[in-house]
Ligand SMILES: Cc1cc2nc3c(=O)[nH]c(=O)nc-3n(C[C@H](O)[C@H](O)[C@H](O)COP(=O)(O)OP(=O)(O)OC[C@H]3O[C@@H](n4cnc5c(N)ncnc54)[C@H](O)[C@@H]3O)c2cc1C
Ligand code: SF4
């Protein structure tokens with residue numbers, strides 16, 4: 001005997017431009033089943049039109065974030081037994097344009113992150129036959145930043161972003177911080193031109209939803225505060 | 237046709253509406269594709285790169301955990317010659333040694349270039365790139381102990397390498413097409429004009445015209461039930477090449493990684509053993525002493541996978557079950573949290589086991605294809621598999637076979653392969669470019685692609701794709717996995733026949749073209765079957781054991797008859813084999829013991 005889950009899933013059909021909801025009941029007998037397993041079960045057995053996005057199946061590619069009972073999670077790494085309800089309302093990631101059912105447009109992520117020059121800026125080419133020196137401590141400053149899988153959960157959870165679509169958002173600011181704290185980077189001033197703005201580091205209202213939802217346990221809010229501190233030091 | 241409007245409309249419209257023209261089109265945005273894109277774009281070519289996923293960094297390279305091999309010698313003496321010897325011996329002497337030499341020499345440049353682009357490698361106390369031990373990488377031409385050769389960023393090496401390349405490609409302004417599913421090459425004999433794709437986001441077909449077309453689409457571990465690979469690992473590129481008349485090389489050599497998390501098969505990196513982890517059977521023994529007494533847990537993957545499978549078959553799995561234990565508890569919380577954080581996260585999330593407290597249940601898992609599209613050492617596709625160049629067509633990464641891995645790949649040599657040969661391929665395209673031309677598109681250039689889609693949409697049967705997928709994965713898991721023999725392989729041949737029949741009675745109810753993942757998965761299933769067929773026939777015909785091909789009925793390596801590469805050709809009338817010699821420029825084949 002397994003557990004019976006009742007799923008109410010948001011649907012959007014691009015051909016007719018109509019939204020609706022579908023209800024499915026799935027009995028989960030395997031204790032290690034994830035939400036993605038349940039989605040695939042529905043698709044393979046009950047309704048092949050249900051559409052969701054996934055790829056790696058191991059919580060590393062960032063494809064599969066959805067909203068479950070109001071909270072963004074990665075479907076592939078969330079086991080059913082860890083959800084706190086048998087009644088699940090499942091919606092696409094908030095704040096993103098929907099393509100079909102649970103699939104949202106990821107070009108938004110691309111646009112936002114590009115804006116912060118997310119690459120290492122160096123003014124002159126390093127010597128070709130050796131790596132640059134970086135101490136263990138300097139490298140450790142990137143921990144908690146470089147692991148971002150660009151899943152969009154933090155953006156979807158950010159009320160500031162819902163109100164202000166020109167806000168760069170938690171993901172790209174975290175990604176910016178990863179370069180700003182890199183001892184090898186020389187792009188700080190250029191990046192601050194974009195970052196030190198009401199749509200950048202001063203757009204954040206420090207609500208910290210981003211930290212709550214990040215499946216990789218990163219803390220974009222903290223990264224934003226770090227950037228503010230850095231900018232103040234730069235100014236003074 | 238069910239819906240002649242949709243399909244014919246797009247076919248007819250191809251020359252009018254949906255034609256893109258670039259100097260270079262790269263299919264796949266993993267390590268191989270992005271390296272080539274960076275090299276082409278830096279040289280000023282109009283470079284476009286597509287992926288069937290929603291962003292380049294979703295590519296499966298991101299899942300690589302353990303590292304990338306290069307004899308940097310950050311922490312102790314190492315030489316490219318040692319790395320080359322290990323690669324060749326690991327390959328059970330089937331690697332082409334000219335290519336292996338290039339792999340290990342370029343390794344040093346490639347890793348440094350990654351660092352220069354900004355990759356956040358872990359560091360040594362001297363501030364150099366950190367290196368760890370990995371299976372089969374040893375000192376002094378196989379005579380010494382394990383060597384620190386795998387460059388790493390904790391256990392997220394693939395993630396940092398892929399993100400670094402994506403960042404660089406963005407900086408350079410490479411044009412990306414995402415959720416663009418390549419369906420068929422546009423070819424005229426051994427000349428490539430570009431590729432036809434299905435825009436999965438908006439529906440409709442597109443034709444990409446290019447002087448140079450690169451296939452960098454990765455592997456096909458999803459042909460097996462227990463696998464470490466992503467759901468998108470479905471042999472799309474290999475299938476496109478086969479359909480263009482190109483053979484596939486050495487497909488019978490498919491690697492099973494020893495340590496997949498029971499029971500899905502998600503990877504627990506070899507880095508766990510590189511850092512000192514043990515493999516333990518139900519009797520509590522480190523059973524590798526019976527299989528590879530000198531190298532123990534750090535013997536190459538084919539050997540460790542066979543050892544685990546043998547233990548399980550002998551009833552020494554944990555509590556008699558189909559798995560054994562990977563124990564890293566003695567490394568301590570500090571090392572586990574700094575060097576293997578993702579391993580800990582995955583085993584907690586997927587198996588409910590915290591490796592600081594408990595041993596991890598593991599089972600061998602389908603992992604990596606040594607075989608693939610035959611190329612020269614600069615990624616140029618070989619039309620006959622030997623020497624005839626397919627003009628304008630290139631391949632690199634896991635979908636290609638140079639061959640540097642021969643019958644068995646060493647850990648950390650494939651992020652390396654994808655990087656070295658993706659990079660060389662980009663450089664080669666730039667060099668070849670003045671002699672390449674844009675070939676004209678024909679009225680029916682998109683016909684093959686629309687037929688591929690039509691084949692699935694227009695079936696009237698009642699069989700669900702899932703039923704066929706299950707049959708494929710179960711068959712491959714039972715008959716074409718770690719150990720093989722004629723009886724099982726012949727059974728798989730009949731399963732394949734059955735699946736072909738079922739494919740023409742397969743039914744999907746979703747007939748739309750925009751974001752129809754059911755259609756996409758059904759197409760992918762077809763590609764997987766084609767790849768599985770090549771693996772099965774290859775395994776059946778090769779009557780010897782070498783590397784990952786372990787035949788119970790032919791347990792010995794047979795250099796006299798089989799020191800050669802298999803070339804598998806397939807067309808409508810059936811399949812045939814051809815063979816080519818192995819390049820043995822430096823090392824003479826010897827018995828392979830660890
Ligand atoms: C879990 C795991 C761990 C690993 N760890 C290591 C390791 O530690 N060290 C190591 O050396 N190797 C490791 N490997 C192997 C190595 O990561 C891969 O072999 C290598 O990264 C493959 O790179 P690639 O560029 O060929 O393919 P990928 O990175 O898979 O890229 C393929 C690209 O092609 C695209 N694509 C595919 N089909 C189509 C299509 N039809 N149309 C359009 N685009 C398409 C995909 O979307 C993707 O962008 C690991 C593999 C796995 C599965
Ligand atoms: S910071 Fe976390 S939640 Fe936000 S995109 Fe990155 S991984 Fe996802």
Ligand code: FES
Nearest residue numbers: 055057062064076
């Ligand atoms: S499918 Fe890759 S993160 Fe979930």
